[in-house]
Amino acid sequence: MNQQETPNPLNTARDLLRAGRPGEAAPLVSRFLQEQPHDEQAWHILSFALSDPEQQAYALRRVLQINPGNRAARAQLSRLLRPVPVDRPQLAAVKALAPSAPATLPAQATREVVAARSAGPLAARSPSTFARVGQYVVVKGLMLFLTVAIGLYFATTMINYGGYVDQIFEANVEGALQGVARGLSDVPPEDIPAILENARQSMREAYGLNEPFMVRNFRWFLHGLTLQWGDAERLAVVGELDNSVRGIIAQRLPKSLL
Secondary structure (H helix, E strand, O other), rough: OOOOOOOOOHHHHHHHHHHHHHHHHHHHHHHHHHHOOHHHHHHHHHHOOOOOHHHHHHHHHHHHHOOOOOOHHHHHHHHOOOOOOOOOOOEEEEEEEOOOOOOOOOOHHHHHHHHHHHHHHHHHHHHHHHHHHHHHHHHHHHHHHHHHHHHHHHHHHOOOOHHHHHHHHHHHHHHHHHHHHHHHOOOOHHHHHHHHHHHHHHHHHOOOOOOOHHHHHHHHHHHHHHHOEEEEEOOOOOOOOOOOOOHHHHHHHHHOOO
């Protein structure tokens, strides 16, 4: 003899909702949640079967506690919590539902809704709102920082591609060596090449020219990221002691913004 399979209460609740009978679907899902309190799908279905907005919001929050990535539930909760232009008196407890619409939450859930309403709607909603705003600001800040950092790294790499920056530093080294050579008039001629070579190697090491290209490039990237942009060699302003590029930009930025 064939045994009839027990119908899935969640499927039955869906059918009742499609038929426009949420009052019959809610108790069915509520009994299911008494046995399966962590069922994401059941809480989501219950949110459609309930008529009280606070109870709907509680059910949707339970969905998001179980699965924070449920976009449908998050969007539904946002629409539900959207401010309305008309004033509505604050309820002190969950109203007793009429027999014609027996849409109820599980007992423990009802007690939690009562506590949330007693604390006030702002106390119930503000933490999640501020948390979302804080998370948004942090994520956007990190994305902006990463965008600037990646752009700066590629800019540094392209600027020195082919050794352009290295040529500038080499020219600075040779110019400095010419000054050193003019000051060695009292040194025996046979000792001058060794002195200049030692000076050259010291200056090359100071510029980092003896390091591999990627090491030099990453060091310049860190300098750019931390605003260590060196000194302005051809900009001299009377009364200004700070000739660093960072200091000059800091001095002129407020006037530029205004």
